Amino acid sequence: MLTLEKETFKKAYENKYKNLHGQEINEGSNSQKYEALGSLIKDYVIRIWMNTNKNYNITGEKQVYYFSMEFLLGRLLGDVLLNLGIMDVCRDALADFNIDLRELEELEQDQGLGNGGLGRLAACFLDSMASLNIAGNGCGIRYKYGFFEQKIIDGKQVEVSDNWLKEGNVWERKKINKAEIVKFGGEVKVQELNGNLTFTHVNYEPILAVPYDTPIVGYENDVANTLRLWSAETVYNDFDYSSFNRGELLKAIEYKNSVESISQILYPEDSFYEGKILRLKQQYFFVSAGIQSIIRHFKKYGGNIKLLDEKIAVHINDTHPTLAIPELMRILMDDEELSWEEAWRITTNSISYTNHTILAEALEKWPIEMFTKLLPRIYMIVKEINRVYCEKLNAKYEGQSDKINRMAILADGQVKMANLAVVGSHSVNGVAKLHTEILKKEEMKDLYYLYPNKFNNKTNGITHRRWLLKSNQELASLLMETIGDSFIKHPTDLIYFEKYAKEKGVQEELNRVKIKNKQRLAKRVFNKTGIVMNIDSIFDVHVKRIHAYKRQTLNCLRIMHLYNQLKANPSLDINPRTFIFAGKAAPGYYLAKNVIELINCIADTVNNDPRVNQKLNVIFLENYKVSLAEDIIPATDLSEQISTTTKEASGTSNMKFMMNGAVTIATLDGANIEIKDEVGEENIVIFGMTAIEVLNYLQNGGYSSIGIYNENKRVNRVVGDLINGTYHKDKDRFKSIYDNLITYNDEFFVLKDFDAYLAAQDKVDMLYRDMHNWQKICGINVAHSGIFSSDRTIQQYATGIWGSELIYKNL
Numbered sequence: 001m002l003t004l005e006k007e008t009f010k011k012a013y014e015n016k017y018k019n020l021h022g023q024e025i026n027e028g029s030n031s032q033k034y035e036a037l038g039s040l041i042k043d044y045v046i047r048i049w050m051n052t053n054k055n056y057n058i059t060g061e062k063q064v065y066y067f068s069m070e071f072l073l074g075r076l077l078g079d080v081l082l083n084l085g086i087m088d089v090c091r092d093a094l095a096d097f098n099i100d101l102r103e104l105e106e107l108e109q110d111q112g113l114g115n116g117g118l119g120r121l122a123a124c125f126l127d128s129m130a131s132l133n134i135a136g137n138g139c140g141i142r143y144k145y146g147f148f149e150q151k152i153i154d155g156k157q158v159e160v161s162d163n164w165l166k167e168g169n170v171w172e173r174k175k176i177n178k179a180e181i182v183k184f185g186g187e188v189k190v191q192e193l194n195g196n197l198t199f200t201h202v203n204y205e206p207i208l209a210v211p212y213d214t215p216i217v218g219y220e221n222d223v224a225n226t227l228r229l230w231s232a233e234t235v236y237n238d239f240d241y242s243s244f245n246r247g248e249l250l251k252a253i254e255y256k257n258s259v260e261s262i263s264q265i266l267y268p269e270d271s272f273y274e275g276k277i278l279r280l281k282q283q284y285f286f287v288s289a290g291i292q293s294i295i296r297h298f299k300k301y302g303g304n305i306k307l308l309d310e311k312i313a314v315h316i317n318d319t320h321p322t323l324a325i326p327e328l329m330r331i332l333m334d335d336e337e338l339s340w341e342e343a344w345r346i347t348t349n350s351i352s353y354t355n356h357t358i359l360a361e362a363l364e365k366w367p368i369e370m371f372t373k374l375l376p377r378i379y380m381i382v383k384e385i386n387r388v389y390c391e392k393l394n395a396k397y398e399g400q401s402d403k404i405n406r407m408a409i410l411a412d413g414q415v416k417m418a419n420l421a422v423v424g425s426h427s428v429n430g431v432a433k434l435h436t437e438i439l440k441k442e443e444m445k446d447l448y449y450l451y452p453n454k455f456n457n458k459t460n461g462i463t464h465r466r467w468l469l470k471s472n473q474e475l476a477s478l479l480m481e482t483i484g485d486s487f488i489k490h491p492t493d494l495i496y497f498e499k500y501a502k503e504k505g506v507q508e509e510l511n512r513v514k515i516k517n518k519q520r521l522a523k524r525v526f527n528k529t530g531i532v533m534n535i536d537s538i539f540d541v542h543v544k545r546i547h548a549y550k551r552q553t554l555n556c557l558r559i560m561h562l563y564n565q566l567k568a569n570p571s572l573d574i575n576p577r578t579f580i581f582a583g584k585a586a587p588g589y590y591l592a593k594n595v596i597e598l599i600n601c602i603a604d605t606v607n608n609d610p611r612v613n614q615k616l617n618v619i620f621l622e623n624y625k626v627s628l629a630e631d632i633i634p635a636t637d638l639s640e641q642i643s644t645t646t647k648e649a650s651g652t653s654n655m656k657f658m659m660n661g662a663v664t665i666a667t668l669d670g671a672n673i674e675i676k677d678e679v680g681e682e683n684i685v686i687f688g689m690t691a692i693e694v695l696n697y698l699q700n701g702g703y704s705s706i707g708i709y710n711e712n713k714r715v716n717r718v719v720g721d722l723i724n725g726t727y728h729k730d731k732d733r734f735k736s737i738y739d740n741l742i743t744y745n746d747e748f749f750v751l752k753d754f755d756a757y758l759a760a761q762d763k764v765d766m767l768y769r770d771m772h773n774w775q776k777i778c779g780i781n782v783a784h785s786g787i788f789s790s791d792r793t794i795q796q797y798a799t800g801i802w803g804s805e806l807i808y809k810n811l
């Protein structure tokens with residue numbers, strides 16, 4: 001563990017600052033101060049990083065490689081300081097220079113290389129692997145532009161590119177000597193040599209994959225693992241301008257741009273698949289570079305390729321990196337000259353796969369024609385995998401061509417990535433109990449029947465270091481004062497807080513912490529937007545991607561209902577509420593964008609209506625991202641987790657809110673079920689359809705939203721308000737939402753759950769009236785949240801899937 005005296009740190013900082021900027025500290029700007037701090041901290045980290053790598057090479061322990069198209073890290077400074085154990089020293093030292101650490105932290109650009117849950121999960125997992133001494137590496141793409149920045153202009157979402165690297169990134173290191181070449185296009189020459197077939201890829205286009213490494217610091221354990229992100233460059237160095245005539249130069253520039261476009265942008269869709277060739281290029285690009293570098297490293301340290309699967313585990317985060325399967329096969333056969341059977345054994349033993357969605361529209365399928373042109377050798381291997389596999393299917397399911405077609409990897413002119421991922425790996429997991437059951441019994445039932453032993457559940461988790469210790473320091477202090485600090489290394493020790501949560505004094509403390517966090521959020525909101533938030537109101541929070549299945553619409557309809565009630569009776573006896581929304585819509589998702597506009601129009605209407613605005617306020621915070629989540633979540637009283645049952649695979653913000661002492665209002669979907677089982681029914685507000693009801697409607701039909709609309713007066717009124725000019729003078733403005741609910745029969749059962757949701761909200765209102773009881777519930781939620789630490793999840797992956805050696809020197 002790093003031990004640092006304040007005075008030593010001050011000297012080091014001063015030196016660093018002067019060397020970097022050639023001036024005195026007090027002469028500089030805050031960004032210069034941030035840069036010096038980041039750079040100094042990285043110096044400390046580098047020693048740990050080098051040691052960790054040295055150790056791994058000596059012990060030869062099994063390396064886990066977490067392959068993901070997305071890593072949503074957010075800011076790193078605070079996290080690194082916390083994990084190094086030097087947060088307090090650093091804060092005090094900087095204070096002596098009149099520098100506020102928090103202000104510097106705010107200057108760091110979020111590393112937003114992810115859409116949402118899946119990308120943030122990958123980031124939490126990296127933190128947990130490092131903190132648990134697991135040799136875990138991340139592998140992904142260094143997008144030049146991260147997830148777009150959202151601006152709200154006239155109530156509408158406008159997308160602005162996220163140029164996160166414009167002021168540099170102190171945490172990364174370019175490793176040009178570790179670059180790999182990735183080959184696209186061309187043809188495959190097949191020759192026979194001594195009775196063996198050989199495959200030579202010719203006329204391909206080579207792309208240089210350049211790695212940028214970021215250290216992932218474990219919690220006070222002298223470990224720094226590596227996140228390796230790949231960037232695309234041309235193989236040939238900069239052009240020789242003199243040798244080009246004008247036409248050639250322009251072509252060369254065009255070519256350079258087209259190569260670099262591979263790692264240019266993150267696709268901003270998280271639930272809708274579109275077969276774009278650039279996306280396929282991105283997938284093969286990072287997977288090929290990643291697998292090649294794994295094997296190069298493995299061989300450099302004398303590894304026997306036939307034992308590869310004992311020494312590495314490759315995990316694929318959803319189907320996006322599934323090409324790791326044929327890529328590993330290719331290298332093992334074409335370069336390492338292993339037989340098909342041996343290569344297959346090693347590949348399937350090494351690879352494991354997590355499924356994150358059951359939405360059919362999100363399943364990845366690539367047109368064979370596109371696939372084979374771009375990746376001719378990889379296609380041959382996929383074809384052979386499919387052939388061997390279909391032989392097995394044909395023997396087992398003779399004559400059942402529909403079933404075989406459904407299960408095949410190649411079918412209907414497409415490559416089905418989920419089927420390839422299941423066939424080519426030894427483990428397939430869902431991300432919450434219900435989700436895994438649905439995978440087994442519904443979505444993947446044929447595959448489950450064929451490979452029952454591959455399927456398993458690993459309920460998601462979140463790192464309590466970032467989401468409690470760092471972002472809610474007030475609550476963390478209260479916990480340490482009451483139950484000590486053992487929960488930091490053993491998060492399930494939070495359970496000791498249950499007893500304290502029942503004490504009136506502690507409930508008051510919890511209330512004080514919450515108010516402080518609400519004030520902090522309110523101050524930030526005021527500084528950014530000029531909006532004044534009512535601290536005495538319930539902060540009712542719905543933050544996540546905007547999507548029909550997440551049902552922001554249900555929340556909107558309920559607010560519209562409340563507005564009507566208050567207009568009719570301004571002295572209605574309710575707790576004042578502030579409804580807080582945030583989240584991004586995919587740029588091409590019209591309905592989701594329309595929902596954002598609706599929220600903003602409701603906000604405009606109710607906030608400016610003096611009859612109601614003492615009791616009802618609505619606010620949409622723009623540009624939801626990790627750092628904003630860290631401000632919002634600790635300040636939340638009520639967490640909205642109201643997806644249509646069966647549709648949210650797990651959810652992870654539900655866990656973050658719980659850990660920060662919010663009460664949850666939820667459907668029995670994803671991990672909400674497990675949260676309810678942990679805290680007990682009396683400490684969560686559950687409503688809505690069951691999974692069985694939903695599945696029954698989906699399979700057998702029989703749902704009629706218009707029936708509800710006609711019969712239910714309250715529904716009739718609020719749905720009518722969507723198109724009668726109440727919220728926008730253009731009555732057609734929210735027509736797409738209206739049509740979705742009425743004309744297209746409400747695919748996500750918003751109207752069906754409306755009454756139950758109102759009743760649940762009334763219950764919340766009742767509960768909130770008794771502050772002590774409310775805070776008791778909040779405290780019990782905190783006490784039971786330890787199980788949702790990603791440390792638990794990662795231990796389950798490590799022992800149940802990866803076979804990592806768990807060294808509990810940290811525990």
Ligand code: 26Q
Nearest residue numbers: 117118267269270273356431648649650651652
């Ligand atoms: C696929 C093809 C083309 C373009 C984009 C994509 C794509 C990108 C991102 C598809 C899906 C995603 C992300 C999905 C995601 O975030 N899923 C969420 O994963 C969380 C972690 O397991 C769960 O908690 C959420 O329930 C799930 O929605």
